[in-house]
Amino acid sequence: MFGLDKKDTSLLIIVAILTMLAPFILNPFPADSAMAQFNAGYPDLMQRFVIFGIFAIGFNILFGLTGYLSFGHAAFLGVGSYAAVWMFKLLSMNVIPAIILAVITSGLFALLIGFISLRRSGIYFSILTLAFAQMSFALAYSVLTPITGGETGLQLALDDPRILGASQTPEGNIPVPGLFGMEMRETTQIAVGAWEFTFNVGYYFCAVIMLLSFYLAIRIFRSPFGMMLRAIKSNQQRLNYTGLNARPYTLAAFVISGMYAGLAGGLMASMDPLAGAERMFWTASGEVVLMTILGGVGTLIGPVLGAGMIKYMENIISKINSDILHGWFAFMPDGLEDFVVAIVYPFIGKGWHLTLGIIFMLVVIFLPGGLVEGGQRIAKAFKRRKSDDASGKTSTEPAE
């Protein structure tokens, strides 16, 4: 179906079902229960899941297929955001033109940076991209203030022209981004018993775009172009002596993944119409590398899983504070309770990075293929047990 083989089609369908039902899946705990703080089904976070999913899918097209590790991908995210906000300021609050401009601008930007950076490979390529991203950050933060808003970031104002829209709403407010009259922030809450589920237009818009991006990524992975990219990662020397020019292939991959990042940036601005230079900071570039490696480099679904995991921890674990910990361990005797809380405390709240670091280390050491490899191992173990059971019942012969 859709030009995919059976396995990829079922993967796509599973991802589609999961994203469409995310408001239910991410809110498994009743709203008033003590576990409600682990619910992730609120619009802001769900939007971040899919937007960073897109970012990581695109990054994986470059890093997963060609093996070129870009350390400056956040620059494209930032450029996309700025482009989208400018579209909101100048044209209209419709998100479609904003996103299109975001993708085109970041694509052109990626073409320029890629053309220069891809003269080198390996660590030198990474350093070049990092340098470009940091230069972009510094420029956006200072010199380019008229375009980027500098330290305060680029924001909408009441006197923006918005040629095809209105500068102000009748009430005198700044209009909000929407899709042909549907506002991105529009949210419906449905209560089912003790549970509360939130449905947000912006989330579903992002989710549909993520599914399209995911579908496109599968097509690229399975195409001859994708095969050539894997060949570049595998043995560039052989590729050169097989009559293929690696440069345009890597550049095309770089531009495609830059456009994915721009798309993510445009969507971020569409959900919340402001853009700041900090989106281009090198830690933001590092984050997408972590997401991809955590989920599984070169796998289709890995980057999405990695993005989800990191964003979940960033938003959920960081909200746990010492009062909550005391609540959890209240059943213990006083001295022991304080002791346990003191041990756990560094890993929560602002210390969530520590937890992330430990998980990342464990994954890299024990599951070099990321979370996807973990899933595969579990599936294999299940299969083996099943077949063992089956053979145990049907025959009494030894296995070998």
Place this chain on the structure above:
Amino acid sequence: MGILEVKDVNKRFGGLQALGNVNLSVAENSCHAIIGPNGAGKSTLLNCLVGKLIPDTGSVMFDGQSVLGRKPYEINQMGISRVFQTPEIFGDLSVLENMMIPIFAKRDGAFRMHAVEHTENEKEIVEQAEQILEDLNMADKRHFHSASMSRGDKRRLEIGMCLAQQPRLLLLDEPTAGMARADTNNTIDLLKQIKEERDITIAIIEHDMHVVFSLAERITVLAQGTPLVEDTPEKIKGHPKVREAYLGETA
């Protein structure tokens, strides 16, 4: 006039004269071996032919066109394929995919943005690749992870990948180095078969005299960067200069 004409090629690395006035002519559809002791400049010469090195002076003409200053992929597209001393294949890819890449390169040129069609829908490419694997007796291995194969199989695959491009000149750099005897003999048989079945020129660099004398029609002996003699295998065998170069004997 041969298909490959090397004229007065010199190459210096600092104080070392790696190649000094090398002249070489490889006749079309022949098998020409280049032999010589270690450090004779065989690999340097080969690297000058495929664009990895550029000679200081002299010319290298392939089929009437100069190859100098061209990139390796451009030279390959002209019709020169190269087999490396250690088999260079796409280790992360399956055997079938390895075989498909040169066929794509032959059909689509050095670059083609071909990003949406499913690879398996490229029926003619898949069929061609499977045909070559069949010819190499590797059809049963087509879904193997190619890095996990034996060295002999990797070499077979690499030669097959070069043939898939239907090159006019096949360059082999010590194709049997580090191979077991059985693998060496298999490789010799494969190359003999290729020579018989195709219109192809083969230039081979080799240490193993067994390989050289079973394949070559003409032999050039290189010593200290200069061709010593060029002749048929029979005459080379007993040539005093060759014995001297190889064994260090003074006549």
